[in-house]
Amino acid sequence: MMINNDNDIIQYIEPIMHFCIKRLNNRQDAEDLAGEIMVHILSGVRKYKIESLEKWIWSIAHNRYAKYIDKRNKTNYTEADYTEIADTYDFIDQLIISNRYQNIFKTLHKLSSEYRDILVDYYINEFPVKQIAEKYKLSETTVKWRLNVGRKKIKEEIIEPFPKL
Numbered sequence: 365m366m367i368n369n370d371n372d373i374i375q376y377i378e379p380i381m382h383f384c385i386k387r388l389n390n391r392q393d394a395e396d397l398a399g400e401i402m403v404h405i406l407s408g409v410r411k412y413k414i415e416s417l418e419k420w421i422w423s424i425a426h427n428r429y430a431k432y433i434d435k436r437n438k439t440n441y442t443e444a445d446y447t448e449i450a451d452t453y454d455f456i457d458q459l460i461i462s463n464r465y466q467n468i469f470k471t472l473h474k475l476s477s478e479y480r481d482i483l484v485d486y487y488i489n490e491f492p493v494k495q496i497a498e499k500y501k502l503s504e505t506t507v508k509w510r511l512n513v514g515r516k517k518i519k520e521e522i523i524e525p526f527p528k529l
Contacts, residue, residue: 373405376421383425401428471521479514486511 380401384394404424414420472480485491485499486507493511497504 372417373409373421376405376418377402380421380425384429387429397429397432400432401425404428471518474521475514475517479510479517482507482510483514483518 377398381394381398384398384401385391388394388397401424405421408424412420472483475483482496482500485496486493491499493504493507496502497507500507502510
């Protein structure tokens, strides 16, 4: 197939942009990918014998999208990339919270089951002390005591490694 004029290719610019936006949900990334797709199309249109322009263009778009996603997934982020990502306070807050909870859960798993189970039922399952006492056939005082001791053990494990300044 011979490409007669630029209008044969220009008509695909907008659909390719929509293709990229729909898949990436980020206008800036979509513009980058759409530009990359168009450059590849324009550089290849005179090199190859093209049977069906539409099929050829969409196969390029799909292949470039797959390569883009693969590259994005394999990229090792540098500190500069993280600073760009961390521009939003929400991201930083979520990271801090998830790290804090991760440490707590690691410490929780180190506790014996007599403390861990009660802490999980109280804080995660939100069972009242009375229900926990009935579940484990303990007095309410014992449940409260184990909650207190469990909290102290977690606190010691998390705070202890950090020296006081």
